[in-house]
Structure formats: C-alpha cells, structure tokens
Amino acid sequence: MHAELQIDNQICFRLYSAARLVTQSYTPMLNALGITYPQYLVLMVLWEKDCQPVNDIAHRLLLETNTVTPLLQRMEKQGTIKRKKGEQDKRQHIVSLTEKGKALEQKAYELIPTGMGEQMAACPLKLKDYQNLARELDSIINTLKK
Amino acid sequence: MHAELQIDNQICFRLYSAARLVTQSYTPMLNALGITYPQYLVLMVLWEKDCQPVNDIAHRLLLETNTVTPLLQRMEKQGTIKRKKGEQDKRQHIVSLTEKGKALEQKAYELIPTGMGEQMAACPLKLKDYQNLARELDSIINTLKK
DNA sequence: TAACAATATATCGCACACGATATTATTTTT
DNA sequence: AAAAATAATATCGTGTGCGATATATTGTTA
Numbered sequence: 001m002h003a004e005l006q007i008d009n010q011i012c013f014r015l016y017s018a019a020r021l022v023t024q025s026y027t028p029m030l031n032a033l034g035i036t037y038p039q040y041l042v043l044m045v046l047w048e049k050d051c052q053p054v055n056d057i058a059h060r061l062l063l064e065t066n067t068v069t070p071l072l073q074r075m076e077k078q079g080t081i082k083r084k085k086g087e088q089d090k091r092q093h094i095v096s097l098t099e100k101g102k103a104l105e106q107k108a109y110e111l112i113p114t115g116m117g118e119q120m121a122a123c124p125l126k127l128k129d130y131q132n133l134a135r136e137l138d139s140i141i142n143t144l145k146k
Numbered sequence: 147m148h149a150e151l152q153i154d155n156q157i158c159f160r161l162y163s164a165a166r167l168v169t170q171s172y173t174p175m176l177n178a179l180g181i182t183y184p185q186y187l188v189l190m191v192l193w194e195k196d197c198q199p200v201n202d203i204a205h206r207l208l209l210e211t212n213t214v215t216p217l218l219q220r221m222e223k224q225g226t227i228k229r230k231k232g233e234q235d236k237r238q239h240i241v242s243l244t245e246k247g248k249a250l251e252q253k254a255y256e257l258i259p260t261g262m263g264e265q266m267a268a269c270p271l272k273l274k275d276y277q278n279l280a281r282e283l284d285s286i287i288n289t290l291k292k
Numbered sequence: 293t294a295a296c297a298a299t300a301t302a303t304c305g306c307a308c309a310c311g312a313t314a315t316t317a318t319t320t321t322t
Numbered sequence: 323a324a325a326a327a328t329a330a331t332a333t334c335g336t337g338t339g340c341g342a343t344a345t346a347t348t349g350t351t352a
Binding site: 001002004005006007010011012013014015016017018019020021022023024025026037041044045047048060061062105108109112113119120122123124125129130132133134136137138139140141143144145 | 147148150151152153156157158159160161162163164165166167168169170171172183187190191193194206207208251254255258259265266268269270271275276278279280282283284285286287289290291
C-alpha cells in the first residue's frame with residue numbers, strides 16, 4: 001500500500017468531492033429558478049456583461065466551446081438567452097440575455113445567498129478561512145489553466 | 147449588479163474550476179494506465195481494502211450507486227475488477243480487483259506522484275498551504291455530506 | 293489573388309453525476 | 323408465517339465535460 005495513493009491523502013479527491021457537494025447544495029435554489037449550475041454560471045457571466053461571443057463566455061468559465069455550445073443551445077430553448085450572428089465577424093455568435101434571463105438575477109439574489117448561508121451555517125470556517133481557501137484555489141487554478 | 151452574484155466572488159466557482167483542472171492534469175498519466183479519474187478513485191479504494199460491496203465503495207467516494215454501478219460495469223468490461231454475488235447477503239455485489247487491477251497500483255505509483263509534481267511545480271503553495279487547504283475542504287465536505 | 297493557415301463555433305461519441313424508478317433479497321411487523 | 327417495510331443494486335433519462343473532428347469565415351502568405 002503506497003501512502004501516496006491513499007484516497008484520504010489526496011487534495012484532488014477533496015476538491016472533487018467538495019465541488020460536487022457544494023454544487024448539489026445549490027440545486028434546491030436553482031430548481032426554483034428552473035436552471036442548472038453550469039447554466040447559472042453562464043447567467044452570472046452575462047449579468048456582469050451582456051452580449052458576449054461564445055468564446056469569451058467559455059474562457060471566463062475555463063470551459064471549451066464544445067461544452068458551452070450545447071449548454072447555450074439548451075438555454076436558448078428554455079428562453080433565458082438568445083444568440084445572433086456577429087456583425088463584424090460572421091463566425092461569431094453573440095450571446096445575450098432575454099427578459100427572462102435578466103429577471104432571474106433578482107430572483108437569484110433573493111434565493112441563493114440566503115439558501116447557501118443556511119446550508120453552510122454549521123461549517124466552522126470563518127471569513128479568514130474562506131479568504132485563505134479562495135487564495136489557495138486561485139493558486140491552483142492559475143498554475144493549471146492554459 | 148449584485149456583488150454576491152459575481153462569479154469572481156464565488157468559492158463555488160473556484161471549487162468547480164480547480165476540481166476540473168486538477169482532474170484534467172491527471173489525464174495524461176491515467177491515459178497511460180488506460181483508466182479515467184473516477185475509475186482511479188475506485189481502484190484506490192480497492193487497493194486500500196479489496197473485496198467490498200458496491201455500497202461501501204459508493205459511500206467512500208460520496209457517490210450514489212446509480213453512478214457507481216455503471217462505473218463498475220465499465221471497469222469489469224475493461225478487466226480491472228470483477229463482481230460476484232454476496233454469499234451471506236445475496237443482494238450485495240462484492241467488488242474485487244483482478245490481477246490487472248492489482249498490477250495498476252505499482253504503475254500508478256511510478257507515474258502519478260511524479261507527473262503531478264511536475265505539473266504543480268510552478269504553484270507557489272507550500273506544504274502548510276496544502277495542509278490548510280485540506281482542512282478547509284474537509285470542513286466543507288463534512289458540513290454538506292449526508 | 294489564389295492557396296494556406298488560423299479562428300470561431302458546431303457536431304459526435306463516450307464517460308460520468310444524479311434524480312427517479314424498478315428489481316430482488318432481507319428484515320420487520322402484524 | 324404472510325404482508326409490509328427496508329435495503330442493495332440496477333436501469334433509465336437528462337445534462338454536463340471533453341477529446342476528436344467538421345464547417346464556415348477571416349487572416350496571411352507565397
């Protein structure tokens with residue numbers, strides 16, 4: 001038995017599990033909004049800056065377009081975003097929010113911070129711990145992203 | 147624009163991205179072993195203790211059986227594990243390593259710590275940072291797991 | 293300017309995750 | 323002990339992620 005290969009010694013397994021569990025804990029609130037977690041990420045990107053090409057959204061989320069394109073297609077079908085051909089560059093598809101997509105921002109603001117706060121209430125981490133966590137994760141992300 | 151809904155302010159997005167990027171950085175080594183990351187997790191669980199029912203593996207990985215069952219079916223097809231009906235409890239399926247599955251431990255030990263070390267070499271985090279990160283992630287996991 | 297390379301997006305196939313439901317065996321209750 | 327509840331696993335459908343490839347448009351180069 002190699003200690004290096006024990007699952008409890010692995011940062012990676014902790015990341016994998018923590019990411020899944022946190023995403024799961026968003027689910028009740030996101031269900032109330034009728035969206036999934038990756039769709040919520042796309043909406044956050046567009047709430048911050050509307051009308052972006054597919055590539056910019058993908059870069060922001062550190063995803064490939066072969067993940068983002070079908071995601072956007074599903075969102076368009078659900079009516080939260082719309083896409084139109086770029087005018088200068090006809091290869092681009094510019095993604096923008098519909099009224100429904102814009103309206104979800106206020107609902108998300110009402111549901112999600114409160115809902116997550118409740119679920120994390122029992123967590124012993126303090127503000128400083130979350131700040132450290134953010135810095136550590138940013139180091140890993142910056143080391144590994146292309 | 148609600149600051150709470152900005153993607154850069156979210157621990158969740160950092161977790162989601164870091165988990166994907168770290169898993170991606172395992173991929174070259176895992177490809178050399180002919181397995182995927184979730185399959186590697188199952189193997190680590192079995193390297194630690196062979197012959198376990200599906201439920202124990204699922205609990206260990208914080209996954210549901212509807213994720214683990216197809217994963218094990220694919221692994222059985224690839225010849226790294228085998229399954230047999232439980233003898234005391236005939237509802238159970240006991241999962242065990244094949245010779246091929248056992249042999250992968252040594253290959254993993256030779257490839258993975260070195261390979262990950264190289265990819266993380268430029269990361270500014272020190273041992274103490276990784277220890278803090280592990281503690282913080284464990285707090286989140288323990289708060290959210292059922 | 294015609295050929296070629298690069299860019300933006302899409303399509304395809306496969307392997308997860310996970311909610312919902314089904315199936316089989318065991319345990320508990322009546 | 324027969325019926326009901328529970329437990330262990332499997333099946334099904336949908337939505338990601340991602341490697342590989344295709345298509346359309348733009349930029350570059352001989």
